[in-house]
Amino acid sequence: MSDVTRDPAPAPAKDAARPKVSVRGLTIRYGDAVALDDVSLDIHEHEIFGIIGPSNSGKTSFLRAINRMDAFTDGMVVEGRVLFDGHDVRTWRNLYSLRRRIGVVFPLPVGLPLTVYENVAFAPRLAGVRKKADLDVIVERCLRRAALWDEVKDRLDALGSLLSGGQQQRLTIARALSQEPDLLLLDEFSIAVDPVTTMRIEAVLAELKKEITIVLVTNLVQQARRLADRTAFFLMGECVEVGPTEQLFSDDVQDPRTRAYVEGRFG
Ligand SMILES: Nc1ncnc2c1ncn2[C@@H]1O[C@H](COP(=O)(O)OP(=O)(O)OP(=O)(O)O)[C@@H](O)[C@H]1O
Numbered sequence: 001m002s003d004v005t006r007d008p009a010p011a012p013a014k015d016a017a018r019p020k021v022s023v024r025g026l027t028i029r030y031g032d033a034v035a036l037d038d039v040s041l042d043i044h045e046h047e048i049f050g051i052i053g054p055s056n057s058g059k060t061s062f063l064r065a066i067n068r069m070d071a072f073t074d075g076m077v078v079e080g081r082v083l084f085d086g087h088d089v090r091t092w093r094n095l096y097s098l099r100r101r102i103g104v105v106f107p108l109p110v111g112l113p114l115t116v117y118e119n120v121a122f123a124p125r126l127a128g129v130r131k132k133a134d135l136d137v138i139v140e141r142c143l144r145r146a147a148l149w150d151e152v153k154d155r156l157d158a159l160g161s162l163l164s165g166g167q168q169q170r171l172t173i174a175r176a177l178s179q180e181p182d183l184l185l186l187d188e189f190s191i192a193v194d195p196v197t198t199m200r201i202e203a204v205l206a207e208l209k210k211e212i213t214i215v216l217v218t219n220l221v222q223q224a225r226r227l228a229d230r231t232a233f234f235l236m237g238e239c240v241e242v243g244p245t246e247q248l249f250s251d252d253v254q255d256p257r258t259r260a261y262v263e264g265r266f267g
């Protein structure tokens, strides 16, 4: 049998007490340089978990460890444990089956050189969906969930690269959703998106969290404040503080460095 059968089941029983992602003693190195140092935290099911922090804090590296990008990144060494639905991501034999369950959206839209339709139909086809009618349903549903359907429904056969930057980023989100992930990792998705589109995507994310769990890495502390249920503050590879988002913005903030950062006094 294929390796897939030995990987954890795609739809594990829900366990309210178990975190969606549990990170313990996570240390990430590139060669001799430490990018993340002994980070432990939990990400709960159906929350938006924000990660804020200045450049070079290890935010992107943290996301890479969750979906095992270290397997494809030269020199990247991961220590500690990342449990996804209770299973160590390093025990997945078939990384494709892990990554089907974890959608990723990068800072800049990364479109496939395909039509709008085919960008979204690509993953379902790979997963074995053959019938055009079934693909049509998936494509429409994903484009609607990414708040893009109305703008592209008459140009599904146009190249994705001909859409505006903000539309391409929503197409990237639609594509990430097309594999029916139960965890979505967003890395500064709004860096190349205008403020109006950013707000539209934020509304999409607030809706999506009813269905899936979202990790939102953002340079914009106010974006974390608007969206995230809980937030971690990373600084130069250290997880300085993690708690309910409002705590980081209140007098209950635990660490003076967090306060300084959210008040815009550095970074
Ligand atoms: N592929 C790589 N090879 C070598 N070093 C890397 C690699 N990727 C990241 N690093 C280093 O790891 C450290 C943390 O980088 P990371 O991209 O995780 O930070 P970040 O918080 O996402 O920063 P930014 O806000 O600028 O995106 C940096 O010093 C960076 O140079």
Ligand SMILES: [Mg+2]
Pocket: 059, 060, 061, 187
């Ligand atoms: Mg980054």
